[in-house]
Amino acid sequence: MKLSLPVAFGAISRLQVPSFPLRSPRFLFIEVNKRCNLKCQHCDFWLRTDDDRDRYLSVPGRSAVIAEFAELSPNGNVVICGGEPMLDLEDYFALARSCRENGVRALSVVNGTRIRSPALAERMILEGPHEISISLNSPCEAQHDETRGVKGAFKKAVRALRLLIEARSRLGVNSTRIYVMGLIYGGNYRSIDDFYDLVLNDIGADKLKLNFLQPSFGQAGEEDPFFAAQGAVDPDELTTILKRCNEKYRLDYNPAWLEQVGMYFRSLNAATDRVRGWASTKETEVHICNTYDRNIMVNHYGMARLCFSGKFPGMTLREPGDLRRFWQTSEAIRADMRKCNQFCGISHSVRRESSTMSGRQKMLDHQAKAPVMQSHSDITFKIASGMRALARFNRAPGS
Numbered sequence: 028m029k030l031s032l033p034v035a036f037g038a039i040s041r042l043q044v045p046s047f048p049l050r051s052p053r054f055l056f057i058e059v060n061k062r063c064n065l066k067c068q069h070c071d072f073w074l075r076t077d078d079d080r081d082r083y084l085s086v087p088g089r090s091a092v093i094a095e096f097a098e099l100s101p102n103g104n105v106v107i108c109g110g111e112p113m114l115d116l117e118d119y120f121a122l123a124r125s126c127r128e129n130g131v132r133a134l135s136v137v138n139g140t141r142i143r144s145p146a147l148a149e150r151m152i153l154e155g156p157h158e159i160s161i162s163l164n165s166p167c168e169a170q171h172d173e174t175r176g177v178k179g180a181f182k183k184a185v186r187a188l189r190l191l192i193e194a195r196s197r198l199g200v201n202s203t204r205i206y207v208m209g210l211i212y213g214g215n216y217r218s219i220d221d222f223y224d225l226v227l228n229d230i231g232a233d234k235l236k237l238n239f240l241q242p243s244f245g246q247a248g249e250e251d252p253f254f255a256a257q258g259a260v261d262p263d264e265l266t267t268i269l270k271r272c273n274e275k276y277r278l279d280y281n282p283a284w285l286e287q288v289g290m291y292f293r294s295l296n297a298a299t300d301r302v303r304g305w306a307s308t309k310e311t312e313v314h315i316c317n318t319y320d321r322n323i324m325v326n327h328y329g330m331a332r333l334c335f336s337g338k339f340p341g342m343t344l345r346e347p348g349d350l351r352r353f354w355q356t357s358e359a360i361r362a363d364m365r366k367c368n369q370f371c372g373i374s375h376s377v378r379r380e381s382s383t384m385s386g387r388q389k390m391l392d393h394q395a396k397a398p399v400m401q402s403h404s405d406i407t408f409k410i411a412s413g414m415r416a417l418a419r420f421n422r423a424p425g426s
């Protein structure tokens with residue numbers, strides 16, 4: 028019996044009905060490099076090199092991924108990441124340019140060491156990401172330098188912030204947002220009030236975003252001493268401090284996020300094998316991540332995943348259409364991820380709840396606008412590309 032194509036396709040997709048409606052992704056994370064010029068105690072990227080860069084997806088290739096993402100998600104955001112992405116300045120600006128040319132918003136977190144002159148700060152405002160975050164580990168210079176492993180790192184980060192703010196006001200480009208990405212851990216959580224005071228009142232940045240300590244990024248050894256020692260935070264004291272800051276600085280915190288922060292540190296305190304870092308067998312009490320519903324991460328090799336972890340399968344992007352294909356054929360990966368309670372769920376990049384009510388509203392607005400997409404099995408795509416190839420074969424030469 029011959030089946031018409033729509034009937035055959037319908038039968039396949041009914042077998043693959045996703046449990047949630049699939050919408051276009053809100054964020055594409057794209058990596059510039061993997062090396063770094065600081066030596067943070069909570070991150071091992073600085074032990075890596077870019078010596079195998081001849082295996083990287085080319086910069087034009089990564090720009091093509093950005094263009095495909097823009098088509099898939101016209102209201103989406105691209106996060107340009109590293110390593111320290113600004114160590115490869117021309118690649119960094121090339122990816123930011125692709126975002127601007129394709130009409131998507133570019134975001135980036137950098138350590139600030141490369142923004143050293145008014146001219147570069149102006150280039151960042153005119154050609155760089157629309158949202159620039161500089162990382163700070165503390166409002167206290169000595170603590171920042173100690174945990175970032177390089178003396179002078181704090182002065183450089185604060186100078187970068189001041190240069191950016193001055194450049195923005197000189198150029199009158201108010202659409203660029205200038206933020207601080209603050210890392211919170213055992214040794215500094217009692218200084219969160221001073222952190223807000225420094226960032227909002229002294230430096231005059233637009234926002235202090237809080238990022239809570241997770242196992243070390245790119246953990247190189249079997250032990251994670253910084254995570255073990257600095258994961259010790261009193262959840263009740265932390266939430267009391269945060270509530271006080273919420274009132275004092277009118278931060279518009281989301282109560283659901285506050286609750287999750289407390290739950291996160293309760294879970295960390297119960298993790299007796301914290302010293303194993305990512306290999307800890309413990310997890311958060313509650314599932315708080317939704318990376319699989321909103322993010323695609325593409326690393327320097329062009330491997331696409333739904334989160335930063337290598338624990339779930341990914342797909343190497345080889346030809347136009349692969350990004351969409353990966354997004355639409357990953358229901359099995361999503362089903363596994365919905366059961367994942369790893370500590371990285373607290374990261375602002377993957378967490379379901381935004382820290383502020385306005386952030387939450389933005390997320391809901393995006394969801395309302397983003398078109399529902401069809402979820403397919405991989406076989407559907409294989410048949411579709413087979414049909415396209417057949418059509419090309421049957422086409423009369425020259426037609």
Ligand SMILES: C[S@@+](CC[C@H](N)C(=O)[O-])C[C@H]1O[C@@H](n2cnc3c(N)ncnc32)[C@H](O)[C@@H]1O
Nearest residue numbers: 069070110111136137138162240241242243244
């Ligand atoms: C991996 S870095 C890459 C960009 C850049 N090199 C920087 O430091 O800003 C991005 C952000 O992740 C944060 N980060 C690094 N290690 C972390 C950890 N173990 N837990 C939570 N955040 C971490 C950094 O503080 C930084 O704000």
Ligand code: SF4
Nearest residue numbers: 063065067070072110
């Ligand atoms: S957190 Fe950033 S600055 Fe620190 S080592 Fe990692 S990549 Fe480098």
